Amino acid sequence: MTGLDCQRVAGLLQAWDDMLVLCHASPDGDTLGAASALVRGLRALGKRADLFCADPIDPKFHFLFAGLGREHFTPAHILSVDVADPALLGEAEEAYAGCVELAIDHHSSHKDFAQYQWVEPAAAACELVYRLLGALGAPIDKATADCLYTGVATDTGCFRYSNVTPGTLRVAAGLLELGADAAAINRAMFETKSRAQVQAERLVMAGMRFSCGGRCALVQVPQAIYRETGAREGELDGVAALPRQIEGVLVGVTLKEKPDGTIKASLRSNPPASACAICEKFGGGGHTCAAGCSFSGITMEEAARRLEAACQEHLRGLGPL
Ligand SMILES: [Mn+2]
Structure with a gap:
């Protein structure tokens, strides 16, 4: 050390x-x-x-x-x-x-x-x-x-x-x-996407949901999406950047289901929110504006619920925005 x-x-x-x-x-x-x-x-x-x-x-x-x-x-x-x-x-x-x-x-x-x-x-x-x-x-x-x-x-x-x-x-x-x-x-x-990737992104974006008065946007990538579209896992790496692009969103959350059922969360934030601070609550970490954490033994819906609650708490802690 x-x-x-x-x-x-x-x-x-x-x-x-x-x-x-x-x-x-x-x-x-x-x-x-x-x-x-x-x-x-x-x-x-x-x-x-x-x-x-x-x-x-x-x-x-x-x-x-x-x-x-x-x-x-x-x-x-x-x-x-x-x-x-x-x-x-x-x-x-x-x-x-x-x-x-x-x-x-x-x-x-x-x-x-x-x-x-x-x-x-x-x-x-x-x-x-x-x-x-x-x-x-x-x-x-x-x-x-x-x-x-x-x-x-x-x-x-x-x-x-x-x-x-x-x-x-x-x-x-x-x-x-x-x-x-x-x-x-x-x-x-x-700037290069396969057609399968575009199809998968369409499905993911269609399921986007908002919380915290529009300041948190969350998307989910279940394993079924890869089966349905033929997209490879790596092709959906860029999806994590999408929720944060929406006006007014301070925290973008992307949940991906791994083949073993683990849920991997990638968070992206805009100042003054900190993706890292939210992920640390679940044992993860990373950079202030880009961080990750993972969950095992719970459903994607439960992981989504916990992250939305943590976002809510974090955003409240920042005071009036
Ligand atoms: Mn690096």
């Missing part, structure tokens, strides 16, 4: 070899981009490294792994990127949670679980990995730049969220100079 900065992390990695980099479950562009870029950078320095994610990777992210063959070795050091809580390792939690040596993360809600951690506020874990590769003197080729750009773009909603700082844009500018294909990545991440 020792906090490190970028330079000290670079020092550790210079001394280490045979590294396995863990991503969080339900992987997004940031955890995958950061892991792939870190592995590419470490390999460029002549080290053995590979990455692992417990959950299947949506095909839209497959390009992040182009040209990155698997390495077979017994890991001597386990790292994690973008993992705020060991529970987010998913199926890998049991095997790995106790032996993560270094956690690199940008979540303010980070729970110390690794021997060493480098946790620094940034828009994306990829921002930290970009700086780390610089400190290591690792070359950043086009494929690595594409990975890092993907993480920064996806965690900022294509540079639209309040987490974007001048530093974020400088990192993005640096990545463009290194050859990142921003236009193609933005199109693939933000």
Whole structure:
């Protein structure tokens, strides 16, 4: 449980070899981009490294792994990127949670679980990995730049969220100079939907409900929607952004039923509401304006009811709005 900065992390990695980099479950562009870029950078320095994610990777992210063959070795050091809580390792939690040596993360809600951690506020874990590769003197080729750009773009909603700082844009500018294909990545991440996805979004939006005098909007994604439309799970990631787009909504709630019956909630908030504060009431966390929590052993309707009640309480606590 020792906090490190970028330079000290670079020092550790210079001394280490045979590294396995863990991503969080339900992987997004940031955890995958950061892991792939870190592995590419470490390999460029002549080290053995590979990455692992417990959950299947949506095909839209497959390009992040182009040209990155698997390495077979017994890991001597386990790292994690973008993992705020060991529970987010998913199926890998049991095997790995106790032996993560270094956690690199940008979540303010980070729970110390690794021997060493480098946790620094940034828009994306990829921002930290970009700086780390610089400190290591690792070359950043086009494929690595594409990975890092993907993480920064996806965690900022294509540079639209309040987490974007001048530093974020400088990192993005640096990545463009290194050859990142921003236009193609933005199109693939933000402007491409399958027909199944549009059909699924239609069904989800049709069931949207409002509470707290219109300040909370909630949508539900039961497993049946995937069966009915043929949409893949990852294709509905963007749905979480939709409820908050509605005028007057301060908290947008998206509930997704997992195959095992667990209900995953993704909350998005507009100031002064805090998605993170609401999720923390249920053992979750994240960023102020984007956070998550999960429920097991209850129905989606019950999870919806509890979250609406928590939103109500949170909004009341903010005083007259
Ligand atoms: Mn992230």
